[in-house]
Amino acid sequence: MSEAHSELITRFYQAFQRLDAEAMVACYTDDVVFSDPAFGTLRGKDAGDMWRMLASRAQDFSLTFDNVRADERSGGAHWVATYLFRQTGRTVVNDIQARFTFRDGKICEHHDSFNLWRWSRQALGFKGLLLGWTPLVADKVRQQATKGLRAFQASR
Numbered sequence: 001m002s003e004a005h006s007e008l009i010t011r012f013y014q015a016f017q018r019l020d021a022e023a024m025v026a027c028y029t030d031d032v033v034f035s036d037p038a039f040g041t042l043r044g045k046d047a048g049d050m051w052r053m054l055a056s057r058a059q060d061f062s063l064t065f066d067n068v069r070a071d072e073r074s075g076g077a078h079w080v081a082t083y084l085f086r087q088t089g090r091t092v093v094n095d096i097q098a099r100f101t102f103r104d105g106k107i108c109e110h111h112d113s114f115n116l117w118r119w120s121r122q123a124l125g126f127k128g129l130l131l132g133w134t135p136l137v138a139d140k141v142r143q144q145a146t147k148g149l150r151a152f153q154a155s156r
Helices: 002-017 022-027 047-056 116-124 128-130 136-153
Strands: 028-036 040-043 062-070 073-083 088-101 106-114
Touching: 002 062, 002 073, 002 088, 002 106, 022 047, 028 047, 028 136, 040 047, 040 136, 047 136, 088 116, 116 136
Parallel strands: 028 106
Antiparallel strands: 028 040, 062 073, 073 088, 088 106
């Protein structure tokens, strides 16, 4: 099973490289739990819609991944996404560690971790450098991400 789970993670990131959100979402259980510093915790359809939104809006996007590992219950990977942050026009290189939990041959939990201050310095520039480490900016980033996701969902 560990090989099948490693292949599942690989399939997920290969789909991400192609910006194929539907293939990514197909790797998830219907009740998946996703979390990261920007979006907080998303469940089920919200997690899938986040990938749909990000894939549909991606500009100057590239992704690499490595260190895929898995056993019968859990797994992980390292990935780096490079993209243009639309709100500021700044290029972001986001270095991320992912952890997964599996159920019935699919991903039921996906937790991404990255340095939000490093991200905010790249995405927001000077403001991110000065304030990106504060809870205020982290909360604002999550609010904006949620607002963007809700607007995307309303437009579908």
